[in-house]
Amino acid sequence: xxxxxxxxxxGITLGGIYALIALGYTMVYGVxxxxxxxxxxxxxAGGYVGVIFLSFFTGxxxxxxxxxxxxxxxxxxAMMYCAYLAIGVEKIAYKPLRKEARLAALLSAxxxxxxxxxxxxxxxxxxxxxxxxxxxxxxxNFGIITIGxxxxxxxxxxxxxxxxxxxxxxxxxxxxxxxxxxxxxxMSALVAIGSNNIISLTFAIGAGLAAAAGIMVGLYYGSVxxxxxFLPGIKAFSAAVLGGIGNITGAMLGGLIIGMVEIFGxxxxxxxxxxxxxxxxxxxVLYFKPTGIMGENIDDTRV
Amino acid sequence: xxxxxxxxxxxxIITTLFIISASSAESLKIGSxxxxxxxxxSDGTDIKNGVLTAIEVxxxxxxxxxxxxxxxxxxxxxxxxxxxxxxxxxxxINLKVVxxxxxxxxxxxIPASETLDEAKIVMITPASTNEQVTDRGLPYMFRMCxxxxxxxxxxxxxxxxxxxxxxxFIIDDxxxxxQGLADGVSKNSKALGMNVVTHDHVNQGDKDFSAVLTKVKAxxxxxxxxxxxxxxxxxxxxxxxxxxxxxAQIVTQDATFQPKFMEVAKDAAEGVYLTYGFTDPTTPExxxxxxxxxxxxxxxxxxxxxxxxxxxxxxxxxxxAGSTEPDKIKAELMKLDFNGASKHVKFxxxxxSGSSYIAFKVQNGQFVPYWDPAKGLIK
Numbered sequence: 148x149x150x151x152x153x154x155x156x157x158g159i160t161l162g163g164i165y166a167l168i169a170l171g172y173t174m175v176y177g178v179x180x181x182x183x184x185x186x187x188x189x190x191x192a193g194g195y196v197g198v199i200f201l202s203f204f205t206g207x208x209x210x211x212x213x214x215x216x217x218x219x220x221x222x223x224x225a226m227m228y229c230a231y232l233a234i235g236v237e238k239i240a241y242k243p244l245r246k247e248a249r250l251a252a253l254l255s256a257x258x259x260x261x262x263x264x265x266x267x268x269x270x271x272x273x274x275x276x277x278x279x280x281x282x283x284x285x286x287x288n289f290g291i292i293t294i295g296x297x298x299x300x301x302x303x304x305x306x307x308x309x310x311x312x313x314x315x316x317x318x319x320x321x322x323x324x325x326x327x328x329x330x331x332x333x334m335s336a337l338v339a340i341g342s343n344n345i346i347s348l349t350f351a352i353g354a355g356l357a358a359a360a361g362i363m364v365g366l367y368y369g370s371v372x373x374x375x376x377f378l379p380g381i382k383a384f385s386a387a388v389l390g391g392i393g394n395i396t397g398a399m400l401g402g403l404i405i406g407m408v409e410i411f412g413x414x415x416x417x418x419x420x421x422x423x424x425x426x427x428x429x430x431x432v433l434y435f436k437p438t439g440i441m442g443e444n445i446d447d448t449r450v
Numbered sequence: 451x452x453x454x455x456x457x458x459x460x461x462x463i464i465t466t467l468f469i470i471s472a473s474s475a476e477s478l479k480i481g482s483x484x485x486x487x488x489x490x491x492s493d494g495t496d497i498k499n500g501v502l503t504a505i506e507v508x509x510x511x512x513x514x515x516x517x518x519x520x521x522x523x524x525x526x527x528x529x530x531x532x533x534x535x536x537x538x539x540x541x542x543i544n545l546k547v548v549x550x551x552x553x554x555x556x557x558x559x560i561p562a563s564e565t566l567d568e569a570k571i572v573m574i575t576p577a578s579t580n581e582q583v584t585d586r587g588l589p590y591m592f593r594m595c596x597x598x599x600x601x602x603x604x605x606x607x608x609x610x611x612x613x614x615x616x617x618x619f620i621i622d623d624x625x626x627x628x629q630g631l632a633d634g635v636s637k638n639s640k641a642l643g644m645n646v647v648t649h650d651h652v653n654q655g656d657k658d659f660s661a662v663l664t665k666v667k668a669x670x671x672x673x674x675x676x677x678x679x680x681x682x683x684x685x686x687x688x689x690x691x692x693x694x695x696x697x698a699q700i701v702t703q704d705a706t707f708q709p710k711f712m713e714v715a716k717d718a719a720e721g722v723y724l725t726y727g728f729t730d731p732t733t734p735e736x737x738x739x740x741x742x743x744x745x746x747x748x749x750x751x752x753x754x755x756x757x758x759x760x761x762x763x764x765x766x767x768x769x770x771a772g773s774t775e776p777d778k779i780k781a782e783l784m785k786l787d788f789n790g791a792s793k794h795v796k797f798x799x800x801x802x803s804g805s806s807y808i809a810f811k812v813q814n815g816q817f818v819p820y821w822d823p824a825k826g827l828i829k
Binding site for chain 2: 149150153154157160161265268273274275277284285286288291293295297364368369370372374375377378379409410411412413414417418419421422
């Protein structure tokens with residue numbers, strides 16, 4: 148029982164990270180029907196920007212005097228950096244192909260992914276980069292169960308970001324414009340919504356969330372490396388498909404499910420099969436419900 | 451003849467002249483094969499750097515090879531993927547290299563050596579410890595590092611005699627190397643009367659080990675034996691084990707012998723034991739290597755020293771043979787008997803050069819020799 152609760156906590160933490168990355172896939176798909184395979188690279192870039200700033204602050208000694216400020220600043224800077232990176236990628240690699248067949252943009256996305264990942268390797272080196280380790284070590288102990296401070300931080304921050312995103316999409320004018328663009332670009336243009344700006348904004352928000360996930364992964368696991376975006380990218384993509392691609396709530400749910408299934412598969416059956424379980428669930432859902440778990444009202448709530 | 455055709459013709463002549471003049475400088479070609487991209491890029495880059503250092507030292511201090519202006523290295527990237535390794539081997543054959551240093555992963559060395567052996571090209575691996583590398587009886591396959599069937603008993607003996615372990619939890623990540631070694635440790639530990647509680651597996655490239663570590667915590671063994679390919683997953687697992695409050699002593703293997711392990715795992719690395727071939731860092735040979743290597747590439751890591759010795763051995767054999775004929779090089783390799791940077795180099799009939807596994811302990815961010823199977827605790 149104790150291990151069960153511990154595994155549940157592990158699953159929520161991992162699932163939260165997948166959910167944050169999955170949102171970027173699902174939002175971009177909602178608006179321009181493109182699977183942005185470069186999305187995992189925004190996550191990796193976020194992790195790197197985070198380690199660069201956190202090490203910088205630690206070097207200056209601010210980390211000990213103003214930890215909250217340093218952490219907030221690092222998150223903000225990394226999220227902004229990745230947002231601009233994503234807007235740039237969209238302008239260079241996807242916008243010129245928007246009128247072409249969908250396959251062209253998809254291939255372009257794959258190319259961007261390889262380009263960014265190798266760019267990270269060449270500029271940052273092939274070795275792991277360690278996060279400053281003094282941050283949030285330790286945790287709460289209840290008998291055999293340990294909840295790390297970082298796990299609490301990840302779950303809280305993920306929750307807060309998800310709530311903020313939901314408010315943005317469903318309660319503001321900008322969110323309404325995004326939903327309108329997702330439904331019909333021509334029609335929304337007629338009521339004076341600049342679809343190019345909205346598409347840029349969608350990329351920026353998705354990449355910002357991925358960057359936040361990147362820093363959290365760096366803090367939680369202690370290091371980042373240039374190829375860290377690939378596997379979580381694939382898993383988060385599966386999560387988005389599982390939840391119903393284009394659906395924000397679905398992406399969150401999909402992320403949590405994939406995280407849980409992985410942890411419980413590894414914990415109760417065998418560690419080597421954890422990816423297999425995650426993808427069996429995916430195949431099963433797609434077989435019986437091809438639109439994904441939450442994919443039904445795809446027309447009015449998708450972004 | 452039109453003006454355009456004429457200019458093309460002139461350009462063709464000029465280019466041809468350049469090609470001729472370029473090829474008149476004769477270079478001896480050797481190849482290296484290791485992962486330069488992908489998850490093991492860091493370990494593969496160490497190997498390439500070791501080879502480059504050896505070429506530099508050999509040209510400067512031993513005057514290169516008579517008849518050749520320089521020694522040229524063709525580093526190949528195998529990404530630790532058997533298919534890429536065979537493709538790299540074919541490319542090296544087409545380049546007509548005289549010898550190959552590599553590969554890193556046993557799963558690459560084994561298929562690549564079959565291809566190279568058909569072309570009669572000498573291959574010396576600095577890092578592949580799986581038994582099958584030399585047990586297949588390929589005539590041109592040599593090995594500078596130790597063997598897993600020497601490493602596994604050494605590790606088991608260490609856990610039994612020095613750590614007084616009774617229960618062991620083994621985790622591997624299913625590569626030819628890591629799983630082979632984990633099986634060996636499991637077998638040897640049982641033979642010594644220790645109880646292997648569980649032998650679990652994770653996947654290559656995993657970052658999250660919380661699920662399997664929760665099992666370790668519940669099982670509460672004396673030892674957590676990590677058999678993972680590369681320092682990176684080992685560092686991640688150590689950090690997560692420490693955070694979870696796992697009391698088991700962590701013991702690991704040669705792939706973790708990388709200063710980056712301590713850099714990433716920091717406090718979590720302290721007190722971790724691992725088995726690795728004994729290298730005396732006070733010998734003049736090691737210092738000569740260190741002097742050239744460290745200013746250029748940073749701290750000496752895992753297999754750089756073995757890669758250096760492999761290259762020196764190959765170049766000395768080619769020089770002594772006075773030709774690039776494979777059988778003459780092989781004969782000279784068998785005659786070699788010298789003090790290398792990593793150890794005393796003397797190849798056996800099967801291509802091995804002996805193992806010298808001892809246990810190291812991480813103390814204050816350094817790998818400190820701790821226990822020798824023959825002599826016990828090292829003071």
